[in-house]
Amino acid sequence: MTEERWAELYRLEFPRIYRALLAVLRDRERALDALHDAFVAGLRHPPAHDADLAGWLFVVAVRSARRLRHLPLLPLEWVTGSSGDDEIEAALDRMEVGRLLAGLTERQRAMVVAQFYLGLDHREIARHFGVKTGTVSATLAQAKARMRAEVRNVS
Amino acid sequence: MFPELSIERIFRRELDSLSLPDEQVWVPTRHTGRSRIVAVSVVVGAALFLVLVSVGLIRDAGGAGILSQGAASPSRASCAPPAFGANGRCQTLVPNLVRNDAFGYNLTMPGDWSEVRMPPGALPYVIGRPNASPALTAPFLLDRHVFTARSPREWSGAAGVVAPAWDLDVQVWDRQGRTAIEWARAFPCDDPSVSLGQTNCIQSEETIRGVTVAVTSVASFRWHITSYYFQRGDRMLILRYLSSEMVAPSPGVTEDTLRKIIESIGLV
Numbered sequence: 001m002t003e004e005r006w007a008e009l010y011r012l013e014f015p016r017i018y019r020a021l022l023a024v025l026r027d028r029e030r031a032l033d034a035l036h037d038a039f040v041a042g043l044r045h046p047p048a049h050d051a052d053l054a055g056w057l058f059v060v061a062v063r064s065a066r067r068l069r070h071l072p073l074l075p076l077e078w079v080t081g082s083s084g085d086d087e088i089e090a091a092l093d094r095m096e097v098g099r100l101l102a103g104l105t106e107r108q109r110a111m112v113v114a115q116f117y118l119g120l121d122h123r124e125i126a127r128h129f130g131v132k133t134g135t136v137s138a139t140l141a142q143a144k145a146r147m148r149a150e151v152r153n154v155s
Numbered sequence: 156m157f158p159e160l161s162i163e164r165i166f167r168r169e170l171d172s173l174s175l176p177d178e179q180v181w182v183p184t185r186h187t188g189r190s191r192i193v194a195v196s197v198v199v200g201a202a203l204f205l206v207l208v209s210v211g212l213i214r215d216a217g218g219a220g221i222l223s224q225g226a227a228s229p230s231r232a233s234c235a236p237p238a239f240g241a242n243g244r245c246q247t248l249v250p251n252l253v254r255n256d257a258f259g260y261n262l263t264m265p266g267d268w269s270e271v272r273m274p275p276g277a278l279p280y281v282i283g284r285p286n287a288s289p290a291l292t293a294p295f296l297l298d299r300h301v302f303t304a305r306s307p308r309e310w311s312g313a314a315g316v317v318a319p320a321w322d323l324d325v326q327v328w329d330r331q332g333r334t335a336i337e338w339a340r341a342f343p344c345d346d347p348s349v350s351l352g353q354t355n356c357i358q359s360e361e362t363i364r365g366v367t368v369a370v371t372s373v374a375s376f377r378w379h380i381t382s383y384y385f386q387r388g389d390r391m392l393i394l395r396y397l398s399s400e401m402v403a404p405s406p407g408v409t410e411d412t413l414r415k416i417i418e419s420i421g422l423v
Contacts, residue, residue: 007182014181019170032176032401036183088173095169116166 001046009053010039017057020117023101024109025065028088034065052128055120059128062110099154100147108143111136179403236406237267237304256423258298258327260385260392263419265412267405268304271322274312279326281316281342289331289391291342297390298327304405304412316342317380320402323394323416330391335369335384338391343373343380363418381410383417394420 001009014035021031038060047056092098101109111129114120122140126133234245248266255261279299281291289295303310303322310319318324333341336358344356357372361383369384378399385392396413398404 011181015175018175019173022173023170028176032180036401039183091173095172097166097169113166113170116163117170119163 003043006039006042006046009050010042010057013054013057016118017054017061020058020113021061021065022088023092023097023113023117024062024106026089026092026102030065031061034061037061037064054118055114055124055128058110058114058118062106066106100150103146103150104143108139108146111139112143112147115140180401183400237265238407253300253302255298255300255325258390258392259387259423260325261421261423262302262325262416264302264416265304265407268302268323268416271301271303271305271307271310271312273299273301273318277312277315279316279324289328289333289338289341291328295329295331296326297329300325302416304408309405317395317397320378320397320399321404321408321413323396323413326393326395328391328393330386330389333391335386335391338384338393339369339371339382343382344371364420364422366422381413385420385422387422392422 017038018031018035021034022028025031025034035057038057041060041064042057047053092102101112104112111125114125114128115122120128122133122136126136129136234240238245238247240246250266251264251268253262253264253270278293278296279291280293280296301312301318301322301324303319305322312319328338330338339358344358355374357374359370359372361368361370363383366385368386371380371382371384373380378397378401380395380397382393382395385394394417396410398410398413
């Protein structure tokens with residue numbers, strides 16, 4: 001795949017993957033950083049098929065975000081004047097989906113978003129995350145149980 | 156049973172409403188969005204050219220004249236930013252001289268640079284840093300100007316301690332009896348977050364126009380802050396810029412552009 005083709009495909013998928021990452025990470029800087037890392041990774045070793053692109057980008061970015069969390073970044077308040085992404089937190093908290101996801105672990109959120117927003121099935125999620133299908137099923141079942149409980153609490 | 160079909164719809168409807176960042180930063184290269192920026196620059200440049208021709212060439216602070224660059228160029232696209240095509244030639248605005256008589260310095264800026272007003276509350280105060288000495292608080296900041304190559308439409312000031320990436324932040328402080336090196340250590344070098352892990356601060360000295368200045372460079376993950384400290388009597392003149400691969404600079408602006416502006420300094 002040429003660099004131009006990769007950039008074109010990435011551009012097409014950017015809005016969807018970025019929003020998926022926002023739902024998981026709840027932080028614009030981390031989401032953008034992680035997605036940029038996935039782009040660079042794809043330049044080096046692009047996914048085998050275009051059809052895999054969304055799931056591939058998403059999972060590579062989620063993994064990158066986990067790594068970045070442990071790296072010392074410049075304090076965000078130096079640049080933005082605030083130490084958190086209050087705006088995106090507030091936006092997600094206003095959403096039904098945001099409230100449901102807030103009670104999940106980051107890994108559960110990633111799989112839930114992969115299924116419900118990106119439309120990946122259990123087998124695809126398992127392949128991208130490098131886990132067994134049974135693990136995906138179990139993680140999603142736990143996540144759904146938590147979300148159901150949240151819905152019950154609200155109602 | 157969890158209503159999976161409806162929740163998929165809710166996910167799409169709600170998450171699709173989250174706002175996206177500026178398209179310029181979608182692809183992490185300096186070429187990102189360049190065609191759009193170049194197109195805007197060419198249009199703005201052409202309009203500016205017409206205005207300047209109509210009112211005559213104005214030089215010195217606040218204005219700019221046109222300087223032809225090289226041989227005639229039939230194609231606008233071949234003009235390297237910040238030059239722009241007009242009348243079949245590559246043109247650049249002549250540099251502006253920025254004079255600050257009150258605090259005794261002047262700087263030569265490329266013609267397309269201008270001063271911007273930082274948002275209310277966006278001041279370089281660093282309060283509560285345990286090692287901050289001299290104090291980087293309100294009474295000690297005497298003057299501040301921020302310059303940018305971005306157009307007013309493109310520029311949006313950050314509310315943080317540092318000016319937006321690729322802009323030049325010029326501050327004058329009451330020196331409080333501290334040396335340039337002590338100032339360099341006060342911020343950002345000895346900030347607790349800087350001495351951690353892979354973030355580091357390199358201190359050096361440079362001679363600019365016969366004056367020895369302390370220079371610090373804080374390199375973190377994708378962010379770099381470079382600061383020049385000029386010790387002037389009982390004042391400390393600080394020139395600082397943030398560079399980042401996460402933020403596309405204006406066409407033609409590089410770290411070299413910023414360094415050249417700093418090296419153009421004249422001290423009175």
